[in-house]
Structure formats: C-alpha cells, structure tokens
Amino acid sequence: MKPPPFKYHDPRTLGDALQLLGSLENAKLLAGGQSLAPMLNFRYLLPDHLIDLNRIEELSGIRVDGCRITVGAMTRQRALERDEALARLCPIVREALREVGHVQTRNRGTLGGSLSHLDPAAELPGVMALYDSAIELSGPKGTRTVKSADWGRGYMTPNLEPDEILTAVRWEAWEGRHGHAFVEFARRRGDFAIVGVGCLVALDSANRVQRAAISLVGVAYSPVRLSVCERTLVGKPIDDKALEAAAAEARKIEPKSDLYASGAYRQRLAGVLTARALKMAHERARG
Amino acid sequence: MDKRSIRLTVNGQRVTREVETRTHLADFLRHELRLTGTHLGCEHGVCGACTVLVDGDAVRSCLMLAVQADGREVVTTEGLAAPDGTLSALQQAFWEKHGLQCGFCTPGMLTTLTAFLRENPDPTEGEVRDAISGNLCRCTGYANIVAAALDAAQRLRGGR
Numbered sequence: 001m002k003p004p005p006f007k008y009h010d011p012r013t014l015g016d017a018l019q020l021l022g023s024l025e026n027a028k029l030l031a032g033g034q035s036l037a038p039m040l041n042f043r044y045l046l047p048d049h050l051i052d053l054n055r056i057e058e059l060s061g062i063r064v065d066g067c068r069i070t071v072g073a074m075t076r077q078r079a080l081e082r083d084e085a086l087a088r089l090c091p092i093v094r095e096a097l098r099e100v101g102h103v104q105t106r107n108r109g110t111l112g113g114s115l116s117h118l119d120p121a122a123e124l125p126g127v128m129a130l131y132d133s134a135i136e137l138s139g140p141k142g143t144r145t146v147k148s149a150d151w152g153r154g155y156m157t158p159n160l161e162p163d164e165i166l167t168a169v170r171w172e173a174w175e176g177r178h179g180h181a182f183v184e185f186a187r188r189r190g191d192f193a194i195v196g197v198g199c200l201v202a203l204d205s206a207n208r209v210q211r212a213a214i215s216l217v218g219v220a221y222s223p224v225r226l227s228v229c230e231r232t233l234v235g236k237p238i239d240d241k242a243l244e245a246a247a248a249e250a251r252k253i254e255p256k257s258d259l260y261a262s263g264a265y266r267q268r269l270a271g272v273l274t275a276r277a278l279k280m281a282h283e284r285a286r287g
Numbered sequence: 288m289d290k291r292s293i294r295l296t297v298n299g300q301r302v303t304r305e306v307e308t309r310t311h312l313a314d315f316l317r318h319e320l321r322l323t324g325t326h327l328g329c330e331h332g333v334c335g336a337c338t339v340l341v342d343g344d345a346v347r348s349c350l351m352l353a354v355q356a357d358g359r360e361v362v363t364t365e366g367l368a369a370p371d372g373t374l375s376a377l378q379q380a381f382w383e384k385h386g387l388q389c390g391f392c393t394p395g396m397l398t399t400l401t402a403f404l405r406e407n408p409d410p411t412e413g414e415v416r417d418a419i420s421g422n423l424c425r426c427t428g429y430a431n432i433v434a435a436a437l438d439a440a441q442r443l444r445g446g447r
Contacts, residue, residue: 008308038331102421
C-alpha cells in the first residue's frame with residue numbers, strides 16, 4: 001500500500017508544468033490527489049514522473065465578475081464550498097459539494113482534478129454540465145476551450161490530450177427568478193452517487209418555465225442532460241404531468257450494471273431523483 | 288531513489304528531514320518522526336484514521352505526500368493536548384463520555400472534530416454525524432463519540 005517509485009516534480013508556473021509534461025515519458029499530473037493517491041497506493045498506476053500542480057498559484061482562485069464565474073483548476077473543493085459570492089449566485093455548487101466525499105477529501109480535492117478524473121458518478125462534472133461550462137485547456141500549441149457537453153469522450157476519458165493541462169472552468173450564473181436542486185442516492189454519506197441529479201429552473205411571473213436544465217450523473221460514462229425535456233418544459237407550469245415527463249425521459253437512459261447497482265435499478269433511480277430534483281428546484285424558484 | 292529535503296512544523300516543532308518523494312505523509316510521521324499516534328487503516332482514503340491537520344485543515348495523510356507538506360504546519364493527535372499534558376476539551380470529553388473503545392479510529396476522530404468544532408462551535412447532532420462521516424469506527428461506538436463531540440462543543444462555548 002505504498003506508492004511506486006517515481007521522480008517528483010513541483011513546477012511553480014503553468015509554463016514549466018507544460019514543458020515537463022511535454023518532455024517527460026510516462027508522466028502523470030497530480031492535482032488534489034484524492035483519486036490519484038489511492039490509485040498510486042494500490043499501484044494501479046506506475047508513472048515514472050509525477051508532476052505536482054499544487055505549487056502553481058496561477059491555477060487556483062475563484063473570480064466572480066457579475067454573473068460570469070471563473071474557477072482555477074486547482075481551486076480546492078472546500079474553497080468552492082466556502083465561497084459566499086458563489087453560494088449566492090450558484091447555490092447548487094455548495095449543495096452538490098456537500099455530497100462530494102468528506103470534509104477531509106474536499107480540503108485537498110480540486111475542481112480540475114474531479115473533471116479530469118471524470119468518474120461517471122462524480123457530482124462536479126454534473127454541475128458543470130448543468131451550466132454549459134467552458135473548460136479551458138493549455139497545451140504546447142496554445143490554449144483551447146471545450147464545452148462541457150463535449151468533455152466526456154469515454155469511460156473516465158475526458159477530452160484532454162496527454163500533453164494538455166486543464167487550467168480553469170468558466171460558466172455563467174443564471175439570473176432572475178430561478179431555483180436549484182442537487183439530489184443523489186448513495187449507499188453511505190460521502191460515497192460516489194449511484195445516481196445523482198442536478199436541476200435549475202427559471203420561472204416567469206405566471207410561474208411558467210422560462211428555462212430549465214437537468215443533468216444526471218451515475219447513468220453513463222459522463223453526465224447526461226435531459227435536453228428534450230428541458231425544451232418541452234418551457235412555457236408550461238411544473239405540475240405532476242411535467243414531473244412525470246421529466247422522469248420518463250430520465251428512464252430512457254440505459255445505464256450499465258456494475259458491482260454497486262444494476263442498470264435497471266439505476267434507471268428507476270434516475271426517474272425518481274429527476275422528478276424529486278425538478279420538484280424541489282421549482283418549489284425553491286417559487287420561494 | 289528520488290529524495291528531497293523538506294522543512295515543516297509538526298506539533299509546533301520545526302522539523303527538517305530528507306524524504307523519499309513517494310513517502311506519504313502518514314508514513315513520514317510514523318516512521319521518520321516516530322509519531323505513531325496517526326493510525327493507518329486502509330491507506331486509500333476511506334477510513335479516516337490517518338486524518339491530521341495541515342495548516343488547520345483536516346486531511347487524510349495517506350493521500351498526501353510528505354514532500355507536499357514542505358513549508359506547512361502539521362498537527363497530529365499528539366499535538367492536541369497542552370504541552371504539560373492537559374487534555375484538550377475534546378480529548379477530555381472523549382475520556383469522560385467513553386468516546387474510545389479500541390482506540391484505533393480515535394486519532395482521526397479527534398483531529399477531524401478539532402477542526403470541525405473550530406468552524407462550527409455550536410453543532411447539532413446531525414452536523415456532528417456528518418462531520419465524522421469520513422471516519423470509520425469498527426467498534427461502532429459512534430453514539431459515544433457524538434456525545435463527546437457535543438459535550439466538548441458545550442465546554443468550548445463556556446457552557447460549563
């Protein structure tokens with residue numbers, strides 16, 4: 001249960017980190033280490049080089065400019081959870097973070113680490129998908145931006161080239177009258193979700209849906225948005241029929257079975273939790 | 288072998304050591320500094336027994352490299368009591384409320400709850416249970432651990 005031998009590097013700038021990543025063979029980036037360190041301890045991974053991003057100050061920080069939010073990839077999950085400006089603009093981030101591991105892991109774990117690791121049941125990629133976030137990457141050829149919808153390319157495989165580093169995530173908070181909810185079912189507090197659902201709903205003055213976003217985790221290799229239902233909800237009130245329509249779309253996803261839950265069970269949970277999240281977001285929007 | 292010299296503060300003492308870079312913080316504390324109060328249960332971040340405070344934050348020392356603690360301030364369970372051995376309010380409450388049975392999870396419970404009570408001096412029982420959700424007690428002695436934490440919170444607020 002000890003990490004294998006590797007050569008350790010702790011660059012101070014993004015430029016140095018990219019240089020190392022581009023020149024070293026079999027190198028691995030270390031963010032918060034809350035997934036990578038167990039994998040090293042178990043020796044699932046045997047990197048020759050470990051490039052620690054923790055000393056690169058330019059990679060962390062939360063910037064709020066009106067409703068535009070930019071979060072550095074190395075920002076700790078706990079810093080996101082504690083940020084009051086963010087909690088006012090995007091309370092769902094705090095609500096979802098309370099389900100991410102435990103205080104001890106959130107004190108080290110980072111936003112960029114969670115997105116890059118891309119566990120299918122991780123909460124943060126689900127929340128980032130909800131906001132149609134822009135994920136910023138740096139590589140030897142410069143920078144590029146990937147939309148959250150294009151982030152997952154396969155099981156635990158983000159849209160990130162081996163010589164690229166995730167540097168920041170940008171999104172826009174919703175304005176006006178809206179509500180949020182993040183609900184999940186896990187076997188124990190702090191475990192990865194079996195299924196988790198994030199939901200944002202904006203209402204007009206007659207309490208009809210103006211805009212909706214629903215994102216599920218734990219049902220596919222990366223978060224799934226219920227885009228059909230999001231469109232059909234617009235202009236209508238959230239009643240039992242609307243909740244059932246959302247649940248029905250969620251149940252159309254065909255999750256795989258694994259050690260923790262069967263595909264059929266996940267499918268059922270997806271429906272139940274979708275209706276629950278939409279109902280709660282709607283109640284909060286109405287206030 | 289990849290080695291680094293690191294300097295850090297552990298329980299108020301300045302420490303300089305050469306470490307192999309792959310050594311995790313828990314092994315460094317236990318093997319290099321002989322601070323065996325930090326326990327290792329699972330070594331993959333599940334059990335919480337190895338929790339220590341780094342710059343005041345509770346973290347799992349099996350998921351952090353010793354080299355990453357360079358320049359930081361680390362407090363282990365050995366650093367919670369006063370220098371003359373007087374127990375902290377939390378430790379005293381654990382003693383009185385029978386908050387430890389076999390004692391294996393105790394160091395992680397104490398460090399986790401020390402940080403928690405600093406941030407939340409007046410917690411509900413539910414909040415205490417949530418705070419220790421990442422610490423496993425295989426004696427299942429949670430009831431007394433929670434009672435001890437609530438008792439300590441009251442003492443720290445000057446309730447008695």
